[in-house]
Amino acid sequence: MAEFVSLADAIAASVFDGDAVAMEGFTHLIPFAAGHEVIRQERRDLTLIRMTPDVIYDQLIGAGCASRLIFSWGGNPGVGSLHRFRDAVENGWPSPLLLEEHRHAGMANRYVAGASGVPFAVLRGYRGTGLENLPGLDGQPTVKPITCPFTGETLTAVAALRPDVTIIHAQQADRAGNVQLWGIVGVQKEAVLAASRAVVTVEEIVDRLTPQPGAVVLPAWTVDYIACVPGGSHPSYALGYSQRDNDFYVAWDAISRDRERFGQWLKSDVQGPARPAADAGAVLTGAGNAVGASSRSAGDAWGGTA
Amino acid sequence: MAEFVSLADAIAASVFDGDAVAMEGFTHLIPFAAGHEVIRQERRDLTLIRMTPDVIYDQLIGAGCASRLIFSWGGNPGVGSLHRFRDAVENGWPSPLLLEEHRHAGMANRYVAGASGVPFAVLRGYRGTGLENLPGLDGQPTVKPITCPFTGETLTAVAALRPDVTIIHAQQADRAGNVQLWGIVGVQKEAVLAASRAVVTVEEIVDRLTPQPGAVVLPAWTVDYIACVPGGSHPSYALGYSQRDNDFYVAWDAISRDRERFGQWLKSDVQGPARPAADAGAVLTGAGNAVGASSRSAGDAWGGTA
Amino acid sequence: MTGTPRQVSSLVPDDTQDTAYTSDEMMTVCASRALRDGMTCFVGIGLPSTAANLARATHAPNLVLIYESGTIGAKPAWLPLSIGDGVLAETADAVVSVPEIFNYWLQPGRIDVGFLGAAQLDRFGNINTTVIGPSYDQPKVRLPGAGGAPEIAASCREVIIVIRQSTRSLVERVDFITSVGYGDGAGYRERLGLTGAGPRKVITDLGVMEPDPVSRELTLTGIFPGVAVADVAARTGWDLAVSAHLQVLTPPSDAELAAVRALQARIPEGAGS
């Protein structure tokens, strides 16, 4: 049953060294503030799981939190490479990163299998591609051919994903702990239902959820911890509350390209005394354009190049 | 791409003797008016597919339209038996009815497989039950054990469903032919996407769809024919437009128990000159309580016993 | 499960006519007591739905009701006739598709308790709702079939079954296994890999049976006031084992009776008949 706590307490209670951690959000509603808290609490040896390990996992990988990554697309959307991810894979810096690489359809179905309590999912795909034969993290395959028992056709089985903990960001929780997210809802429901523990940061806590078109509702009894972190998905966005800070994504290219500059950013903007205040500062700006504006000025501070 | 036609034209263009026809709607939004049109057009030798072949299929079976039934629960919800269904199974009247019997989870997943373009779905279930070993309509199994290629665990595979035509009722279509339904959305999306052809009857046609919480939207290019049939789900209901006519469901028990009384009902209320007018008459009563009221007086006409 | 309640006069002392109760009321109250507050409960229509809503109206206000129509956390103000009445969707925390309710919610074993009726039930808690008679192809009585029951029986953490006691309904071996209880006894569920624990209680109009912890055979553990063990045995189709710790169950309290009657008297909003 959902418990309302601070972000720091939520992470301290649910993310442990060596855990398999999924932070989901498909471009929209990415739980950046929670990711920063994981960096601040210096978790190590994590298996990071995410369909699109974009800027959020570039930060966690660069900060040395991860030793393994399960993913299907590792780029800075619309911008280019993830330099910290590449540095880890190409040069082993700050430490080697073992990969379990899939594709979106495979990752999505692996979460579906996890959420459904079955050990695998069936799809078309993988056949004829290099991804068909890559080993999983433990050296065992997570992709295998499977024969339809009715038609004899060969399809593909992918192994279920069951994170130790899934962390997402949502627009709202009500006081009973029911969570509502809407807009692009991605794979968050499946990631939460597949996990042993679930943490949700929200833009706001409301007396009663007003049903929204296209919304996913996670009942309180499917969530463990809820922390109210307005702006907690910046530079991603929360539909109805903020806009995607595209400037920051563009600026990240230069920040992350250089190890030293990345280190400075980490110190000043995540670990340093300034950043927790800034993350908390977002609490004050609340909803709508206010967050958009603060996002954009933050983007400018990174020396936005767009 | 969706074409707006009359109900009679929609059925004439899409349902043919010998077809596999799915009419879906889980208690809510059951396409009764379309079912009556199939009876009026005297389609024969249909394979009827439906998770809950309740009163609507009792009517089609009693009218002699069906020779085969694929289903998972054949009762009058909250009332009792389906007497026409039982008469067909127990006594072969008006003609024998071959069964392909599943359970809800299996039927739902068979539609999911059909909608997903794969020949089977995997679930837990069937093991240890009599349903595990029942043959399909062609004598071949539609349920088989399947081994997880990763864990070695035995699960169950069910064969995909791919109806020739799926018929559903929805609240709204816009003028471009996009369809929106909400409330209990059941398995309609899957049934439409699994089928070769799709027919939708709607409560009303609107200029523009207003997104509704919990709605399923079927883009115009997934639908073949749309007919505006207000009240077209009576005695089932359309959330926001009408209420379930529980009296009719109770009254159906007496109407359907006796072959002769059923035949009279068929003549007077479906095939006769009165009934098409009454079905069309529903067009005039439009939305909200008006339909509820007409439903209820209709229920009284059946000699409601509730 | 919607038959007219029978007055069980033998259960009622003559001088307490105002607290007289029917066997259906006793069953309903007894079933509602088996639900604890905060549980998630997968509900079938009829008596299970009445009992679950009674629990929510009395001792378990935070009981989470889930119906196979995809309504999660429904809070109906009156008793629905079907599992898909509008009031369930309108009051639910979330409404999901039918594939989703089975795949994401029921199958993984995240529901605490499943609540089922049965046409036939056997000594090991197996349920038949498919056909009566020795042959599936030529049944004596064609029943509705499985619906969502097999998955509820397989996957809920535990199962409660309500059924009226008679030698026709409680049989040595069901004619057809629609939903698995304990199969042929100890170890059966484990061999099949069923994730739920199976039937915890069978509540009839005469008492309560629970599976023997070792053999899994249904054993009489509770009896309603005024009912004799011999009566129960006579209306059971197998040689009924009786627990050494057989208890006489507490009759419905005035508050419970008032609540169940209020619930059943409540008319759907907007209904005129």
Next chain:
Amino acid sequence: MTGTPRQVSSLVPDDTQDTAYTSDEMMTVCASRALRDGMTCFVGIGLPSTAANLARATHAPNLVLIYESGTIGAKPAWLPLSIGDGVLAETADAVVSVPEIFNYWLQPGRIDVGFLGAAQLDRFGNINTTVIGPSYDQPKVRLPGAGGAPEIAASCREVIIVIRQSTRSLVERVDFITSVGYGDGAGYRERLGLTGAGPRKVITDLGVMEPDPVSRELTLTGIFPGVAVADVAARTGWDLAVSAHLQVLTPPSDAELAAVRALQARIPEGAGS
């Protein structure tokens, strides 16, 4: 696909400075022309998204745009930077989950055309977006990976690929097959049971290649005005076959150019920078 457009001055006659166009503009226009009105189109970000939106703004107003973020029938008023910008969700006919977009919409082959970019492309239209270098484990360049591209390549009824022409990007054999084109040639897709027909057009900044109907080898069938076949061959990593029916492609019309520039100039609503 978001690099700064290069001015291709050689393509532009000196006396038509007002209609001068860049190679990216020519590619975009050429790609947009490949889309027919009423088609359903699965769109990748960057040039594919620009081209699809250009088609929607010009000759194909009823083109249905589908992004892997689950937005079906998106009608963005400006070009999104990512496949998940808010404008896509806000203007879509329907927004579905990521599992659903892949399982119900892409996998069954109901999408007419898939629109992809590539880091490396080979003679048989196979795409690499995973690693550059001979070894997956020790790559020279680690690329983003597959994303939704393999399913788009496998399941859309046909595929259009946009890529800049160079011997580094157009290679005899890709270092890693991320998304299958025609594999090793004729019959390959059929043997794997891939439901879509595969790449129909590869549009580069110099011209258009199409698969040979028999061998499936990519063959030069169109060339931009002012480009020599030898230039194209020199920037292709295999011995490029040239169609007997090679056509010189029509340069962007004034209307097309105006439309593509208007599209790229449009600022997201509410954006200040």
